[in-house]
Amino acid sequence: MISRRALELATAILTGSFGVAVAVQSLDNGIGWSSEGVESGTFPFLTGLIIVAGSLYNLVRGAVPAASLASVPVAITSIELRRLAGLFVPAAIFVAAIPLLGMYVASAAYVFAVLAIPKHQSILRSGVTAAATALALYVVFERMFQVSLPHGALAAALGL
Amino acid sequence: MDNVSELLHGFTIAVTVPHLALMAVGVLLGILVGVLPGLGAPNGVSLLLPLTFGMQPVSAIILLSSMYWGALFGGSVTSILFNIPGEPSSVATTFDGYPMARDGRPTTALATAFGSAAFGALVGVILITFLASWVAQVALAFGPAEYFAVYFLAFASFVGMGGAAPIKTVVALAIGFAIAAIGIDTVSGSVRLTMGVDELVKGVNFVVAVMGLFGIGELLVAVEEEFHARAVSSKIEWREVFRAIGRLPRHGVALLRSAAIGCWMGITPGGPTAASFMSYGIARRFSRRGRYFGTGEVEGIISPETADHAAGTSALLPMLALGIPGSATAAVMMGGLMIWGLNPGPMLFVDQKDFVWGLIASMYVGNIVAVVLVLLTVPVFAALMRIPFVVIAPLIVIICVVGAYSVSNSYLDVVMMLGFGVVGYLFKKLFYPLAPLVLAIVIGDKAEDAFRQSMLMSKGSLSIFFANRLVTCLVVSGIALLLLPLVLQLARPFRKSTAGETSAQEKVII
Numbered sequence: 115m116i117s118r119r120a121l122e123l124a125t126a127i128l129t130g131s132f133g134v135a136v137a138v139q140s141l142d143n144g145i146g147w148s149s150e151g152v153e154s155g156t157f158p159f160l161t162g163l164i165i166v167a168g169s170l171y172n173l174v175r176g177a178v179p180a181a182s183l184a185s186v187p188v189a190i191t192s193i194e195l196r197r198l199a200g201l202f203v204p205a206a207i208f209v210a211a212i213p214l215l216g217m218y219v220a221s222a223a224y225v226f227a228v229l230a231i232p233k234h235q236s237i238l239r240s241g242v243t244a245a246a247t248a249l250a251l252y253v254v255f256e257r258m259f260q261v262s263l264p265h266g267a268l269a270a271a272l273g274l
Numbered sequence: 275m276d277n278v279s280e281l282l283h284g285f286t287i288a289v290t291v292p293h294l295a296l297m298a299v300g301v302l303l304g305i306l307v308g309v310l311p312g313l314g315a316p317n318g319v320s321l322l323l324p325l326t327f328g329m330q331p332v333s334a335i336i337l338l339s340s341m342y343w344g345a346l347f348g349g350s351v352t353s354i355l356f357n358i359p360g361e362p363s364s365v366a367t368t369f370d371g372y373p374m375a376r377d378g379r380p381t382t383a384l385a386t387a388f389g390s391a392a393f394g395a396l397v398g399v400i401l402i403t404f405l406a407s408w409v410a411q412v413a414l415a416f417g418p419a420e421y422f423a424v425y426f427l428a429f430a431s432f433v434g435m436g437g438a439a440p441i442k443t444v445v446a447l448a449i450g451f452a453i454a455a456i457g458i459d460t461v462s463g464s465v466r467l468t469m470g471v472d473e474l475v476k477g478v479n480f481v482v483a484v485m486g487l488f489g490i491g492e493l494l495v496a497v498e499e500e501f502h503a504r505a506v507s508s509k510i511e512w513r514e515v516f517r518a519i520g521r522l523p524r525h526g527v528a529l530l531r532s533a534a535i536g537c538w539m540g541i542t543p544g545g546p547t548a549a550s551f552m553s554y555g556i557a558r559r560f561s562r563r564g565r566y567f568g569t570g571e572v573e574g575i576i577s578p579e580t581a582d583h584a585a586g587t588s589a590l591l592p593m594l595a596l597g598i599p600g601s602a603t604a605a606v607m608m609g610g611l612m613i614w615g616l617n618p619g620p621m622l623f624v625d626q627k628d629f630v631w632g633l634i635a636s637m638y639v640g641n642i643v644a645v646v647l648v649l650l651t652v653p654v655f656a657a658l659m660r661i662p663f664v665v666i667a668p669l670i671v672i673i674c675v676v677g678a679y680s681v682s683n684s685y686l687d688v689v690m691m692l693g694f695g696v697v698g699y700l701f702k703k704l705f706y707p708l709a710p711l712v713l714a715i716v717i718g719d720k721a722e723d724a725f726r727q728s729m730l731m732s733k734g735s736l737s738i739f740f741a742n743r744l745v746t747c748l749v750v751s752g753i754a755l756l757l758l759p760l761v762l763q764l765a766r767p768f769r770k771s772t773a774g775e776t777s778a779q780e781k782v783i784i
Contacts, residue, residue: 140467154466208671225672247672
């Protein structure tokens with residue numbers, strides 16, 4: 115279970131560190147005024163500072179919640195967290211597998227795994243859905259729109 | 275009456291068989307993305323974008339804008355029949371639309387929604403017809419300082435009127451600006467903010483951000499609540515359709531008020547979502563039957579729907595005339611315009627008359643096509659909702675992955691898209707607004723260029739933003755909008771009587 119407060123804090127820290135990174139990086143480009151006008155780091159530096167300041171405000175707001183915020187203490191229940199992971203983890207594995215397996219094999223495997231392993235559908239139906247997905251991708255992208263999707267290291271090794 | 279003759283010329287471009295076919299395709303695809311919970315208008319339009327590169331710009335924009343109309347309508351279908359808003363902007367439609375449908379009047383609810391939506395869109399298009407070329411005319415005289423002031427005003431109005439927590443809006447905007455700055459700086463040619471990743475020199479494409487923020491993000495929010503698509507009957511009784519639309523004029527005041535709110539929010543840019551909530555809230559306060567709102571009131575459907583569509587349509591006005599999109603979807607379309615080699619802004623009205631007036635004429639026709647098609651296809655798309663979410667979700671993930679990859683054949687984009695998905699989820703969950711983030715990614719560097727050019731002109735003095743009446747006026751109203759939330763907060767203790775009425779919705783959005 116994740117409380118609204120923890121989520122607010124985590125997000126504020128996330129945005130804040132992005133702001134710090136932006137501000138620090140733009141120092142390399144130079145900030146301020148030079149003979150060529152406003153230096154290229156100035157604008158990003160300012161946005162970085164605004165992000166940091168805003169994140170600090172949100173951090174404080176999240177740590178000391180107003181009365182209205184206290185009325186919704188739970189942001190994600192444990193059941194919801196399990197459902198989130200059930201969607202996100204396979205999706206992340208799918209994305210990670212693309213360089214190796216290629217888009218077609220990876221997406222077919224992904225669809226099959228997501229449908230068959232939690233027994234949402236029978237093995238046969240999952241297999242058909244998976245094959246249809248890969249085939250549809252191939253027809254639409256490779257054939258109709260001539261967009262080449264990654265074939266992956268596996269296909270290269272097999273000499274396809 | 276130049277506008278009218280231009281418009282008639284536009285009709286000769288829009289009303290041709292290929293363009294009508296494109297409208298039908300666009301509307302149907304739009305309803306599809308509108309109905310599917312993980313896909314919405316912004317990422318639907320970005321998905322179609324690569325497919326339009328070979329087209330004439332006017333055909334491409336007709337396809338994309340029709341998809342937008344379709345998505346706006348499609349979002350209302352699921353709101354009313356399933357109590358699941360397919361689009362963020364149709365959340366307010368669920369409040370009265372679903373109760374009315376559940377009470378056995380789904381046709382009335384749908385027809386009322388579509389009728390008032392069409393009215394809102396019509397008002398928006400009429401406004402564009404008569405105002406856009408005038409605004410463009412004024413904008414032709416703009417220098418960099420005026421442009422920066424208009425951009426500033428646009429960003430400030432998100433903060434002042436967007437409906438989300440002001441500081442969260444500021445953070446979202448600033449993150450968008452920072453993302454827009456990644457890559458090669460257009461003024462000096464130096465490389466910025468690559469964080470040590472060489473491939474980031476090419477910058478972060480807005481399509482990648484939209485796919486993640488809206489696609490994966492929305493999917494993650496949707497998966498949390500297991501939907502039970504308990505549809506009320508989706509059968510359409512045609513006689514009731516006409517009867518319901520015939521009853522609409524009785525609510526003329528609500529229609530006009532909502533259309534006005536929608537147009538204002540679309541142009542300024544507050545966006546359709548904020549417009550529909552604001553319109554619903556105002557209707558509840560001013561309607562004689564306000565206390566029955568939430569139980570299936572007609573005006574509870576009319577108000578958000580009219581405002582939603584009026585805002586969605588009029589969001590194209592600043593995009594065309596000034597190069598400032600009024601909503602996230604308009605921002606994506608504007609990105610498309612730039613890819614097709616058009617320069618959004620007042621020069622469009624001089625150089626690309628066929629494009630501009632073809633688009634405006636297509637908006638009249640496209641909305642009629644949309645109303646007809648959405649009524650005809652309600653049962654089909656309602657059936658689509660019965661496909662289990664576990665099957666649809668991985669397919670949407672794949673669509674987003676392929677969409678992000680095909681932007682520039684880059685695997686890094688896919689990884690970033692997934693990262694944007696997590697950010698989109700967190701932001702949605704905590705009521706950070708996403709539209710300003712996308713808007714800043716699309717026009718952030720233009721705003722920066724305008725600022726730096728004005729600084730060059732004034733040799734580093736900020737006084738250029740107060741040099742003449744127009745620019746002063748723009749800057750001052752921008753600052754006023756920025757300070758508006760602060761003023762309202764300070765004033766709150768003085769109006770205790772109304773404070774007790776803040777709805778649950780407002781309570782959650784701190």
